[in-house]
Amino acid sequence: MTGTLDTMSSATVHGAPPADPPLLDVGELRKRFPVSGTLGLIGRLRRRMKGGPIHLPHVYAVDDVSFTIGKGETVGLVGESGCGKSTLVRVLTRLLDPSGGIVRLGGRELSLTPARRFAKDPDRARIQMVFQDAGESVNPRFTAFAAIADPLRRLRGLRGAALTAKVEKAADQCGLPRALLSRFPHQLSGGQRARVGIARAVAVEPALLVLDEPTAALDVSVQVVILQLLERLKTELGMSYLFVSHDLGVVRLLCDRVLVMYLGKIVESGPARAVFANPLHPYTRALVDAAPSLHDRGAGRIRLQGEPRSPIDPDPNVCRFYGRCPKGTDLCRAEMPALRRFGERDVACHFAEEITAR
Amino acid sequence: MTAVPALLVENLSVEFRTRSGTVQALERVSFAVPKGETLAIVGESGSGKSVTAYAVMGILDPAGKITAGRAMLGGLDLLAATADQVAAVRGREIAMIFQNPRTALNPIRTVGSQIADVLIRHANVPRREAPGRAVDLLRDVGITDPARRAKAYPFEMSGGMCQRVMIAIALAAKPSVLIADEPTTGLDVTTQAVIMDLIGDLARDIGMATIFITHDLALAAQRADRIVVMHAGHVIENAPTAELFARPRHPYTAELIAATPDAAASLAELASIPGSLPDLRRIDLPPCRYAERCPRRRVDCDAELPPAPAIPEHVVACRNPLS
Known part of the structure; x- marks a missing residue:
């Protein structure tokens, strides 16, 4: 690896070759939430009466995130809880409005449509989501049939025999026996529920499927089957995946590329195998080291100490990982590292070259 | 292996009476943990891992009934002991941490007062000294600013911190056996590593035996000295960790x-x-509950297997094991 140090804007860095425009193009996406609790209602009223500024502190949940997902590509998104994965997913799936930046799906700018109106948008069907535990995310009073039929009815306007045919087709594609369609979620096993969750998402033929830890609640033997099902569906239906997961082992197997997120920012991205085999960012290194493996007893791994920095109004000049990072120098406290390109990878660390050189 | 294990479970059988019939949840489960060692119990959901722990701790659901077996903690058989005898050792000699720390803690009391309770009840700490000792314990489990955190409620803390509080509570009386039921499920891998390190370090300090229940084979591989594999209420294999992964003998373990x-x-x-x-x-139910799924099934698999001893080097409950 040569380690070219030209610091390009991240939007261009992630750009796919111009011949094949990406399916999803996310640029400088930001989502901030005001934190009113620190001041309280009385405090805010008092401040307003004094005519003072009513600036509230904000949680920087997603901060300047750019990436693309190509057609047919599977991109993994990993990071600790609280790092902004879920917020990012909710903004991308247009359940939340971004505070800034763009979300472009197949050339169309989606962030201009408010989340409230997007529910009725023709593009709603093109981004679908599979949630973590279908036992909890599927309406317990809906049968499997009703759960799969609901998005088809609302988004595709199907009724009657056409609807039934489509539901049965989705069930067949997901390996859910038709005899189970009349059952309620609590009458299904974990694996069958996962299939219902997938079937309802793919029934409306989305271009992009966002999967939020789809196998986290499953045993390994069932997980294997579901992962292989997802892999097959992707090819059969020509979808792209954004795969959110804690389980680095699963991400390594399923994903072409991976994004590593820490406190609202992408700290490393690149081909999944390369990133996990040789992490360049100290946080990625710590994540990989922390993931238990059948083959090593974890000797010599980086142990992360301390709690993450506060995401509320973070200092723009301090690396978000500073304080937990085993490297942590004065430079990290004085200048936020930008994403820089290393071959096929992007890394936001001042010391990435040292790690490349190893 | 040392002569006297810290906890010895032998031929433990548990059934649950339900409206739709009796569930044979555990059948002749045996294992032992020596002082200072970590034993992992692994298996898929429904294999009986948690039921084993609950039966040993005497906190089985009222529908569950222990039909046979013994659980020796030192000289005391926990399964035959009176409720008073069990109450006297539970929390002092044998403690448990649960899967979801947030629901296991009392939501309307500060974590400091919950730790103090345990100190007063189990560690003979005078009431006046308990709050101070609770702060010390929070420091021991690596919580920064423990004096302030002691006054916090569980909802004010992250999942990892709540689990540290649970560990502080479980280890308050320095028990000789700790049962950890999926202690890191739902936590981040980085937090998981910290929590597992913490349990390991504290166990080493006080020479505690740890029984660690998990569905994560990789985590067990990394943390346990010995692994017990369960399937459908049976112990199907029990071996030292390295041996189990190098040469799994039961077809289910291999799968x-x-x-x-x-x-x-x-x-x-x-x-x-x-x-x-x-x-x-x-x-x-067939004698081998894996037989119907097993690729190596033979005719004689339908015959009863002899009960496995609790203290073996490598035990496998199979008539046609891999070699």
Whole structure:
């Protein structure tokens, strides 16, 4: 690896070759939430009466995130809880409005449509989501049939025999026996529920499927089957995946590329195998080291100490990982590292070259 | 292995009476943990891992009934002891931490007062000194600013911190045996590593035996000295960790290892395990509950297996094991 140090804007860095425009193009996406609790209602009223500024502190949940997902590509998104994965997913799936930046799906700018109106948008069907535990995310009073039929009815306007045919087709594609369609979620096993969750998402033929830890609640033997099902569906239906997961082992197997997120920012991205085999960012290194493996007893791994920095109004000049990072120098406290390109990878660390050189 | 294990479970059988029939949840489960060692119990959901722990701790659901077996903690058989005898050792000699720390803690009391309770009840700490000792314990489990955190409620803390509080409570009286039921499920991998390090370090300090229940084979591989594999209420294999992964003998163990993502180079290489757990309400449950899923099944698999000893080097409950 040569380690070219030209610091390009991240939007261009992630750009796919111009011949094949990406399916999803996310640029400088930001989502901030005001934190009113620190001041309280009385405090805010008092401040307003004094005519003072009513600036509230904000949680920087997603901060300047750019990436693309190509057609047919599977991109993994990993990071600790609280790092902004879920917020990012909710903004991308247009359940939340971004505070800034763009979300472009197949050339169309989606962030201009408010989340409230997007529910009725023709593009709603093109981004679908599979949630973590279908036992909890599927309406317990809906049968499997009703759960799969609901998005088809609302988004595709199907009724009657056409609807039934489509539901049965989705069930067949997901390996859910038709005899189970009349059952309620609590009458299904974990694996069958996962299939219902997938079937309802793919029934409306989305271009992009966002999967939020789809196998986290499953045993390994069932997980294997579901992962292989997802892999097959992707090819059969020509979808792209954004795969959110804690389980680095699963991400390594399923994903072409991976994004590593820490406190609202992408700290490393690149081909999944390369990133996990040789992490360049100290946080990625710590994540990989922390993931238990059948083959090593974890000797010599980086142990992360301390709690993450506060995401509320973070200092723009301090690396978000500073304080937990085993490297942590004065430079990290004085200048936020930008994403820089290393071959096929992007890394936001001042010391990435040292790690490349190893 | 040392002569006297810290906890010895022998031929433990548990059944649950339900409206739709009696569930044979555990049948002749045996294992032992020596002082200072970590034993992992692994298996898929429904294999009986948690029921084993609950039975030993005497906190089984009222529908559950222990039909046979003994659980020796030092000289005391926990299963035959009176409620008073069990109450006297539970929390002092044998303690447990649960899967979801947030629901296991009392939501309307500060964590400091919950730790103080345990100190007063189990560690003979005078009431006046308990709050101060609770702060010390919070420091021991690596919580920064423990004096302030002692006044916090569980909802004000992250999942990792709540689990540290649970560990502080469980270890307050320096028990000789700790049962940790999926202590890191739902936590981040980085937090998981910290919590497991913490349990390991504290166990080493006080020479405690740890029984660690998990469905994560890779985590067990990394943390345990010995692994017990359960399937449908049976212990099907029990071996030192390195030995189990190098030479799994039960076909089910081998399949579990092959299904773990860590082991595979590609998705296609991951092997699924055909079939599912048998219905444990069946009256005609076969002696080997894996037989109906087993690729190595033979005619003699339908014959009763001799009960496995609790203290073996490598035990496998199979008539046709892999060699």
